[in-house]
Amino acid sequence: MTRNAPDSTLDHVMPESTDAKDSTQRLALRAGTAPAHTFVDGPTERRKTWLRFRKHRAAVFGLGFIVLLVILALTAQWITPYTPEEVNLRMRGDGPTADHWLGNDDIGRDILTRLIYGTRVALLVGLGATMIAVTIGVAVGATAGYFGGRVDFLLSRLIDTLMAFPLLALLLTLSTVFGPSLRNVVIVIGCTVWASYARVVRAEVLSLRERDYVLAARAAGASDRRIISRHIVPNAIGPVIILASLAIGSIIILESALSFLGLGVSRPTASWGTMLSDGRDFVRNYPHISIAPGIAIALTVLAFNLVGDGLRDALDPRQRS
Amino acid sequence: MAAYLIKRLSQGVLVLFLVSLLTFFVIYFMPGDPARTMVGQARVTEEQLEAIRDKWGLNDPWYERYGNWIGNLLTGDLGTSMMRPGQSIGDMISNAASMTLRLNVMAFAISLLIALPVGVLAATKRNSFLDYFSTFGSTVGVAVPNYWIGVMAIVLFSVKLGWLPPYGADSWKSYILPVFVLSIEEMAATMRLMRGTTIEILGQDYVKTAEAKGLARNVILYRHVVRNAMLPVITLLGYRIAFILSGTIVIETVFAWPGLGQLFFDAISNQDLQVVQAIVLLLTTVVVIMNIVTDMTYAIIDPRVRVR
Numbered sequence: 001m002t003r004n005a006p007d008s009t010l011d012h013v014m015p016e017s018t019d020a021k022d023s024t025q026r027l028a029l030r031a032g033t034a035p036a037h038t039f040v041d042g043p044t045e046r047r048k049t050w051l052r053f054r055k056h057r058a059a060v061f062g063l064g065f066i067v068l069l070v071i072l073a074l075t076a077q078w079i080t081p082y083t084p085e086e087v088n089l090r091m092r093g094d095g096p097t098a099d100h101w102l103g104n105d106d107i108g109r110d111i112l113t114r115l116i117y118g119t120r121v122a123l124l125v126g127l128g129a130t131m132i133a134v135t136i137g138v139a140v141g142a143t144a145g146y147f148g149g150r151v152d153f154l155l156s157r158l159i160d161t162l163m164a165f166p167l168l169a170l171l172l173t174l175s176t177v178f179g180p181s182l183r184n185v186v187i188v189i190g191c192t193v194w195a196s197y198a199r200v201v202r203a204e205v206l207s208l209r210e211r212d213y214v215l216a217a218r219a220a221g222a223s224d225r226r227i228i229s230r231h232i233v234p235n236a237i238g239p240v241i242i243l244a245s246l247a248i249g250s251i252i253i254l255e256s257a258l259s260f261l262g263l264g265v266s267r268p269t270a271s272w273g274t275m276l277s278d279g280r281d282f283v284r285n286y287p288h289i290s291i292a293p294g295i296a297i298a299l300t301v302l303a304f305n306l307v308g309d310g311l312r313d314a315l316d317p318r319q320r321s
Numbered sequence: 322m323a324a325y326l327i328k329r330l331s332q333g334v335l336v337l338f339l340v341s342l343l344t345f346f347v348i349y350f351m352p353g354d355p356a357r358t359m360v361g362q363a364r365v366t367e368e369q370l371e372a373i374r375d376k377w378g379l380n381d382p383w384y385e386r387y388g389n390w391i392g393n394l395l396t397g398d399l400g401t402s403m404m405r406p407g408q409s410i411g412d413m414i415s416n417a418a419s420m421t422l423r424l425n426v427m428a429f430a431i432s433l434l435i436a437l438p439v440g441v442l443a444a445t446k447r448n449s450f451l452d453y454f455s456t457f458g459s460t461v462g463v464a465v466p467n468y469w470i471g472v473m474a475i476v477l478f479s480v481k482l483g484w485l486p487p488y489g490a491d492s493w494k495s496y497i498l499p500v501f502v503l504s505i506e507e508m509a510a511t512m513r514l515m516r517g518t519t520i521e522i523l524g525q526d527y528v529k530t531a532e533a534k535g536l537a538r539n540v541i542l543y544r545h546v547v548r549n550a551m552l553p554v555i556t557l558l559g560y561r562i563a564f565i566l567s568g569t570i571v572i573e574t575v576f577a578w579p580g581l582g583q584l585f586f587d588a589i590s591n592q593d594l595q596v597v598q599a600i601v602l603l604l605t606t607v608v609v610i611m612n613i614v615t616d617m618t619y620a621i622i623d624p625r626v627r628v629r
Binding site for chain 1: 332335336339340343347348350351352460461463464465466468469472473475476480564566567570571574575585586589597600601604605608609612
C-alpha cells in the first residue's frame with residue numbers, strides 16, 4: 001500500500017495498466033497518427049484476446065451489465081407489470097411503494113417501467129448510430145487511404161469539415177430540420193460521428209496498402225474492391241472496434257442530452273433523456289423522478305466505457321508483454 | 322515550415338468554405354416559415370408576410386442568399402436578428418460569448434488546479450487510497466451526464482438548502498453551480514490523462530538516468546516527469562477549448578445562463594436562422610484555427626510531421 005521509500009516510486013518499469021497509453025492513444029487515434037498494428041484473425045488469436053479481456057474484472061462486470069440491459073430491453077413487455085405510457089393521475093409524483101418500486105412520475109406513470117423501456121432507446125441509439133457511423137467511416141476511410149491522391153484529398157477535407165462542427169450544435173440543428181423521432185436520432189447521430197472512424201481507418205490503410213500481402217494480391221490480379229474488403233479492412237478493424245466501444249457511451253449521453261432538450265426522441269416514448277426532462281420541471285417537489293434516469297444513464301455509460309477499456313487493453317498489441 | 326503553414330492554411334480555408342456551405346444548406350432546409358414565426362400571434366395578410374420575406378431575402382434563390390451572407394461576413398457584418406428586431410447579431414454573439422467564456426475559463430482553471438497535482442500524486446503513489454479514489458472518481462466522472470448533476474445540484478443547493486441561486490447570472494453566487502458542474506467532466510478527463518502519462522514517463526530511460534545521477538526525487542518529478550506529461554494534457558485542452566459550445570449548450574439551458582449555448586438553443590427554437598448560421602460558422606472557425614495552431618506546434622516540436 002504505502003510506498004514511501006524515496007526511489008520506490010520510480011521502480012516500476014512496466015505498469016500493468018497504463019492509462020496514459022489510453023488517452024494519448026485515443027488522441028493519436030483521433031488525429032490519425034496512431035501507428036498501425038496488424039491484426040491476425042483466427043480462433044486462437046480471438047481466444048487470446050478473450051483471455052486478456054477476462055483479466056479485467058471491471059470490464060467483465062461492465063459486459064455483464066450490458067448483457068443484463070439487453071435482456072431487459074428484449075423482455076420489457078413481459079417483465080413490467082405496467083405499460084410505459086399508462087397515466088394514473090391519482091398517483092402523480094408518488095414516491096417509491098411496494099407496487100411502484102421507483103415511484104411514479106409527474107403524470108403518474110410507473111418510473112421503473114419507463115426506465116426498463118428506456119433501455120431499448122438507449123441501446124438502439126448507442127448501437128444503431130455506432131453501426132451506421134462505423135459503416136460510413138470504414139468505407140470513406142478505406143477509400144481515401146487506398147486510392148490516395150485527389151480522392152484522398154477530397155474525402156479528407158470532408159472528414160475535416162465534419163470534425164470541425166460542434167457536435168451537439170450540429171445535432172440540434174439537424175434534429176430540427178428532420179424532426180425529432182427515434183429513427184431520426186439514430187440516423188442523424190450515425191451520420192455525424194463517422195469522421196473519427198474514417199480518420200483512423202485511413203491512417204491504417206495508408207500503411208497497410210504497401211504491405212507485401214497486398215502487393216501479392218494485386219500481382220495475382222485481385223480487384224481493388226476485393227483487396228479492400230478481403231485484405232485491408234479486416235486488418236484495419238482493430239482500432240475501429242476499440243474506438244467504437246469507447247464511443248457508445250458518449251453517444252448514449254448525446255441522445256439523452258438531445259431528448260432532454262426536447263429535440264431527441266419524441267414524447268411519450270420512454271427515453272432516459274425525456275424522463276429527465278419531464279422530471280426537471282417538477283424537481284422542486286418530486287426530485288425522485290429525475291434521480292432514476294440519471295443513474296441509469298451513468299451506469300450504462302460506465303459499463304460501455306469499462307468494456308471499451310478492457311477491449312483496448314486486450315486488442316492493442318503494444319500493451320502485450 | 323512556411324510551405325507547410327501555407328498548405329495548412331489553404332486547407333483550412335477550404336474546410337471553412339465547405340462548413341459554410343453545409344451550414345447554409347442545413348438551415349436552408351429548416352422547416353417552418355421564419356416570417357410567420359416573426360409576426361407571432363399578430364394577424365397579418367399574406368401580402369404583409371410576403372413583404373417580410375422580401376425584406377429578409379427569404380424569397381431570393383439560394384445562391385443569392387448564400388452570396389449575400391458570405392459577402393456581408395467578409396466585411397465583418399453578421400447582420401441583424403430576425404426575432405429580436407434591431408439587434409445586431411455581432412453584439413448578441415459577443416455578449417453571449419463573453420458569458421460562456423467566463424464560465425469555462427473558471428471551470429478549466431479549477432479542474433486543472435485540482436486534476437494536475439492529483440493525477441501526478443496518484444501516479445507516484447500507485448495503489449494508494451488517493452490512486453484508487455482518483456481513478457474511481459475519474460471513471461465515474463466521465464460517465465455521469467453533467468446536466469443531470471446540474472439538475473441535482475439545483476435541488477440540493479438551491480431548493481433544499483437555499484444557499485445558491487438556481488439560475489441566472491445576477492451575482493457571483495450564480496457562477497458557483499454552473500462552474501462546479503462544468504469542471505467535473507474536465508477534471509475527470511484531465512486527471513485520468515495526467516495519471517496515465519506520468520506513469521508511462523516514470524518508466525522511461527531518461528528518468529532512470531536522472532535517478533542514477535542522484536538527482537533529488539522532486540527535481541526529477543518536476544523537471545523530467547511533469548513537464549513531459551503536460552504535453553498530451555495541453556493537446557487535450559486545446560481540443561476541449563475548441564469544442565466549448567458542445568459542452569455548454571445543455572448546462573446553460575439548465576442554469577438559464579445567458580451565454581452562447583443558450584443563445585444558440587433559443588435561436589434554433591425561434592428559427593432565428595441568421596443567428597444559428599453565425600454561431601455555427603464562428604465556432605467551426607475557432608476549431609479550424611485551433612487545429613492549425615496545434616498542427617503547427619507539432620511541426621515545430623517534431624520535424625517529421627512537416628514532410629507528411
